[in-house]
Amino acid sequence: MLTHASVDFGGAGSEATFFSGKRPGRRETDEELQVAKLYFSYASMGAGKSAYLLQTNFNYTERGMTSLLLTAALDDRYGAGKITSRIGMEADAKTFAPTDDLLETFILPALREGVSAVLVDEAQFLQPEQVWQLAEAVDRFDVPVMCFGLRTSFTGDLFPGSAALLAAADQMREIKTICCCGKKATYVLRKDATGQPTFSGAQVQIGGNDSYLPVCRKHWMEAWIAAGRPRIPGTA
Numbered sequence: 217m218l219t220h221a222s223v224d225f226g227g228a229g230s231e232a233t234f235f236s237g238k239r240p241g242r243r244e245t246d247e248e249l250q251v252a253k254l255y256f257s258y259a260s261m262g263a264g265k266s267a268y269l270l271q272t273n274f275n276y277t278e279r280g281m282t283s284l285l286l287t288a289a290l291d292d293r294y295g296a297g298k299i300t301s302r303i304g305m306e307a308d309a310k311t312f313a314p315t316d317d318l319l320e321t322f323i324l325p326a327l328r329e330g331v332s333a334v335l336v337d338e339a340q341f342l343q344p345e346q347v348w349q350l351a352e353a354v355d356r357f358d359v360p361v362m363c364f365g366l367r368t369s370f371t372g373d374l375f376p377g378s379a380a381l382l383a384a385a386d387q388m389r390e391i392k393t394i395c396c397c398g399k400k401a402t403y404v405l406r407k408d409a410t411g412q413p414t415f416s417g418a419q420v421q422i423g424g425n426d427s428y429l430p431v432c433r434k435h436w437m438e439a440w441i442a443a444g445r446p447r448i449p450g451t452a
């Protein structure tokens with residue numbers, strides 16, 4: 217499966233904290249819920265970003281507001297159009313494909329129905345032009361857009377959608393999880409069916425037997441070197 221949520225990391229440190237040190241379950245600030253900005257919450261796998269999205273959605277609901285939920289069409293772990301967290305929350309979502317115009321297809325119709333915000337899961341799979349469509353929704357239609365995604369792939373590279381969001385977002389925050397050594401996990405290792413780290417294969421692998429482990433840079437590098445990869449990633 218392609219992301220963290222189906223994987224049990226066996227207590228490898230999936231307690232998530234915002235950069236501010238606040239804990240899950242906190243209320244979003246009024247500014248986050250009401251001010252039209254492009255927000256990007258990024259994480260490694262296993263940090264519980266879907267749980268944060270669902271909590272945010274709940275906070276809107278609690279205030280009598282509704283939000284448009286979007287997720288990548290290729291994430292069909294739980295059936296198309298569901299955002300699910302490992303701790304048991306879930307919500308229906310609309311799914312976007314790489315070719316969809318997010319503004320025309322999803323956001324403008326939803327605004328006509330009165331939604332107060334747009335929440336995007338698996339935002340690493342956005343195309344850069346889709347990030348601009350989200351920015352247009354913020355700037356022209358005055359709606360908060362909150363994206364939740366992974367920063368780096370298992371090969372240590374930025375996802376294109378995350379790179380575009382890191383450039384375009386008005387406000388960013390990090391959802392943290394930790395490596396087995398206790399340091400912040402900013403990378404992820406893909407482990408094959410035998411439990412060995414692997415650095416080959418598609419960036420998105422659907423339906424495989426691989427699992428993912430959030431790790432710090434040092435431990436990612438150690439596995440990278442042990443696999444015979446060049447000392448400087450990206451120079452192969």
Ligand SMILES: [Zn+2]
Pocket residue numbers: 395396397398399431432433434435
């Ligand atoms: Zn480590």
